[in-house]
Amino acid sequence: MPNEAVCCPEYVVGSLAxxxxxWNEKVFVKDRxxxxxxxxxxxxxxxxxxxxPLIDAGLWQNQMLVLSDEKSNWYSDVYIELEEDEGVETPPLHAKASRAKFSGKFVTKECEGPYQKAHVWAKDFRDELEAKGIQVNRILFNYRTCPKCAKKYGKNWIVLFAEVE
Structure with missing residues (x-):
């Protein structure tokens, strides 16, 4: 397994804890x-x-931030961070994609374990914040690695982003 290709960079624990x-109109590309x-x-x-297309245009300078809004059992809206850079033209978006902007306050929490626990962690995080009197609008998921890379690293990190008031 050590010679297997890795497509996802290893997550630096604590970097989003x-x-x-x-965020004030932070720009994302939204797809489903x-x-x-x-x-x-x-x-x-x-x-x-x-x-x-964003990577090819050089619009991701750092590790990409991809957020998933799991709205139903049947689909998720995915938000891909767009690091706009003056002088670099944004490539045309796919017909199924659009621009989205996020404004507001987001609180993060790191979790490690199997993907199946993500919704349990989200519920616990919501309960924890609401017990402190913090209103949670929604929770977005940031899966730090694909399943193959999670297996290679031996850890599966997920960062929760709670949009709060």
Whole structure:
């Protein structure tokens, strides 16, 4: 297994832990992933059609931030960070993609374990914040590695982004 290719950079534990982020019109490319009971069916295809052009244009300078808003058992909206850079033209978006902007306060929490626990962690995080009197609008998921890389690293990190008031 040590010679296996890795497509996802190893997550630096603590780099997104317990942060409060204030975003003012942070730009993302929004696309949709088909799911079967929250299991993504075409995530790679969506990343190729919406993410790859951004990488090729040099609009991801750091490790990309991809957020998933798991709205139903059947689909998730995926938000791919767009690091706009003056002088670099944003490539045309795929017909199924659009621009989205996030403004507001987001609180993060790191979790490690199997993907199946993500919704349990989200519920616990929501309960924890609401017990402190913090209103949670929604929780977005940031899966730090693909399943193959999680297996290679021996850890599966997921960062929760709670949009709060």
């Amino acid at each position: 317990d942060q409060v982020l204030e 992933v088909r799911c079967l009971f929250h299991i993504p069916l075409n995530f790679s295809a969506v990343m190729k059609r919406s993410g790859r």
